[in-house]
Amino acid sequence: MPDSLYAQALRDVLQRLSSAAAASGRPRPRLLAVSKTQPATAVAEMAAALHAMNVTAVAPAPAFGENYVQEALAKQEALASETLEWHLIGHLQSNKAREAATAFDWVQTVDRDKLVAALARHRPDDRPPLNVLVQVNIDDEASKHGCAPGEVPALAAAIAAQPRLLLRGLMAIPAPHPDVAHRRDAFARMKALFDALAGQYPQIDTLSMGMSDDIELAVAEGATMVRVGTALFGARQRAQDS
Numbered sequence: 001m002p003d004s005l006y007a008q009a010l011r012d013v014l015q016r017l018s019s020a021a022a023a024s025g026r027p028r029p030r031l032l033a034v035s036k037t038q039p040a041t042a043v044a045e046m047a048a049a050l051h052a053m054n055v056t057a058v059a060p061a062p063a064f065g066e067n068y069v070q071e072a073l074a075k076q077e078a079l080a081s082e083t084l085e086w087h088l089i090g091h092l093q094s095n096k097a098r099e100a101a102t103a104f105d106w107v108q109t110v111d112r113d114k115l116v117a118a119l120a121r122h123r124p125d126d127r128p129p130l131n132v133l134v135q136v137n138i139d140d141e142a143s144k145h146g147c148a149p150g151e152v153p154a155l156a157a158a159i160a161a162q163p164r165l166l167l168r169g170l171m172a173i174p175a176p177h178p179d180v181a182h183r184r185d186a187f188a189r190m191k192a193l194f195d196a197l198a199g200q201y202p203q204i205d206t207l208s209m210g211m212s213d214d215i216e217l218a219v220a221e222g223a224t225m226v227r228v229g230t231a232l233f234g235a236r237q238r239a240q241d242s
């Protein structure tokens with residue numbers, strides 16, 4: 001069988017994950033393939049590559065991250081015959097909560113109470129509880145979404161109180177600071193928040209941080225899930241998706 005289109009890129013990323021995990025003595029994190037701006041055909045190709053490399057042995061299904069609800073819905077429709085796990089990793093407006101609660105398996109960007117209530121209300125009864133991560137604005141950037149670190153406990157409690165939601169952990173997009181030590185520190189502060197929360201909620205298992213450029217740093221500081229787009233699919237075309 002010929003290599004699929006993305007086999008080599010996937011092998012390279014998996015190698016980076018394994019090396020980083022081995023170097024830091026941590027388990028290899030889960031790989032979320034970030035498919036924003038990529039067509040459904042690319043998602044299908046990547047899913048095939050993930051299956052061929054047996055990446056799904058450590059996960060229920062190939063997992064894909066999308067930033068926009070409408071874009072994800074179109075791809076899900078085109079790929080309805082495949083068993084895939086869909087994660088929302090872009091900012092969620094409250095008026096899209098119903099669609100998000102229906103279409104996704106995970107929402108990684110919960111950062112306010114209003115969203116907790118809306119997602120819980122709209123999660124369909126015939127689906128398992130929606131997996132939820134609290135997004136933390138770890139570098140306190142004015143332009144960024146995510147709650148303040150100090151707001152994590154209250155938001156986590158609100159999520160844990162909802163039977164239709166399952167609190168799985170935390171997510172962050174640290175500022176792209178030129179100084180490595182600065183970036184490492186942001187990941188380390190996320191890990192400390194995560195450990196504090198895990199002490200309180202035993203079902204918590206996911207610390208989502210690290211993208212194409214900083215996989216190694218994130219894994220070294222304790223990421224259990226990395227979100228990788230460019231290193232898997234190549235550079236994105238559209239400007240809005242930086």
Ligand SMILES: *Cc1c(COP(=O)(O)O)cnc(C)c1O
Pocket residue numbers: 034036067089090173211212213227228229230231241242
């Ligand atoms: C686009 C995006 C990624 C992937 O970024 P790459 O640098 O392409 O790997 C990860 N997380 C979020 C939230 C994103 O928006």
